[in-house]
Amino acid sequence: MENKFDAIIIGGSYAGLSAGMALGRSLRDVLIIDSGKPCNRQTPHSHNFITHDGKTPKEISELAKAQVLEYKTVKFYDGIATKMERGxxxxxxxxxxxxxxxxxxxxxxxxxxDLMPNILGFAECWGISVIHCPYCHGYEVKGEMTGILSNGDIAFDFSKLVFNLTKDLTLLTNGKSTFNEEQNEKFYQNKIKVIEDEIERIEHENGYIQKVIFKNGKEIPLHALYAKVGFEQNINIEDLGIELNENGFIKVDMMQKTNIPGVFACGDNVTMMRSVANAVAQGNFAGAVVNKELSEEEF
Structure with missing residues (x-):
């Protein structure tokens, strides 16, 4: 394989493949580097992406990869990028x-x-019945016994979205609640339970929640649990001095440009709006912007 390219894309999932297609169609020599371990690899179905609604994430990405590699100037490298240097x-x-x-x-x-909390069974359910997004997964568990594992203002705001999908809702703060009086009153009015007990484990069958067991021996049945987990970037952005925003995402402008000239970012690493459709849109746009920049430099 040659080793000089117009653009290298680190990450070959939805955003990366979409950027690769935009560049391939512009006759750019492109290398996509990917390790083959997407964050949604155990999610059974992907939703809210027209023409692909209900397909598995793997079906979508495999079809996308096959279509992108039809463009002969696009190459794929199965591996991990460990160092980035700017010359x-x-x-x-x-x-x-x-x-x-x-x-x-x-x-x-x-x-x-994603950084999994120290709760037995959590990781096995992640993306299956422990879910992050009501737009991606909420319709499939509408009306079911549902929990939200979160606390404070974030949990309060998130509960409004989930309450639209199910009225059988319980908030699990996994420790002392930090809700204010007004928020607690709103929960009471909407018959939303708040449980402050610490969680010991999640009982499940093949990733599908049966019940949540607390450290004090109490338990509650649930069919779905929304959770806001921490995260870290998949690559060492310190190599290039790339800036993060206050939420830990790569900081980009309206053109998907980072603070480093010539470096762009798109997909889950730049936004909390984690969805296949959003990643595809951002990747397509980033690819077009990169091609425009290259064209202006070469003209």
């Missing part, structure tokens, strides 16, 4: 296997790594 004329990417690649532009579509 006077190009960027250098070093992989875990020691391979070196060079590019005029970089697109970071590397996603994020």
């Amino acid at each position: 006077s004329e190009c960027f250098t990417i070093t992989t875990q296997n020691g391979d070196l690649f060079y590019a005029k532009k970089l697109i970071l579509a590397s996603g994020i790594k």
Whole structure:
């Protein structure tokens, strides 16, 4: 494989593949580097993306990859980018296997790594019945016994979205509640229960919740649990000095540009709006902006 490209895309899921297609259709030499471990790999179905509603994430990404690789200037590298360096004329990417690649532009579509809480059974249910997004998963569990694992203002605001989908709702703060008096009154009016007991484990069958068991021996049945978990970036952005915003996402402008000239970012690593449709849209736009920048430099 050649090692010099117009653009290197780190991350070959929805955002990265979408950017790759936009660049491939513009006759750009592109390398997509991906490890094959997307964050939604155990999610059974993907929703809220027209023409693909209800398909598995793998079905969507495999079809996308096959279509992108029809463009002969796009290449795919199965591996992990471990180092990014900025030179006077190009960027250098070093992989875990020691391979070196060079590019005029970089697109970071590397996603994020979810940080699982220390609750037995949580990780096994993540993306299946422990879910993050009412738009991606809420319709499938509408009207079911549902919990929200969160606390404070974030939990209060999030409960409004979930309450629209089910009235059988319980808030699990996993410790002392930080809701104010007004928020507690609103929960009372809407018959939303608040449980402050600490969680010990989640009982499930193949990732589908049966009940939540607390450390004091209490338990409640649930069919779905929304959870806001922490995360970290999948790649070492410190190599290039890329800035993060106050929420820990890569900071980009309206053109998907980072603070480093020639480096762009798109997908889950830049926004809390985590969905296939959003990642595809951002990747498509980032690819177009990169092509425009290259065209202006070459003209």
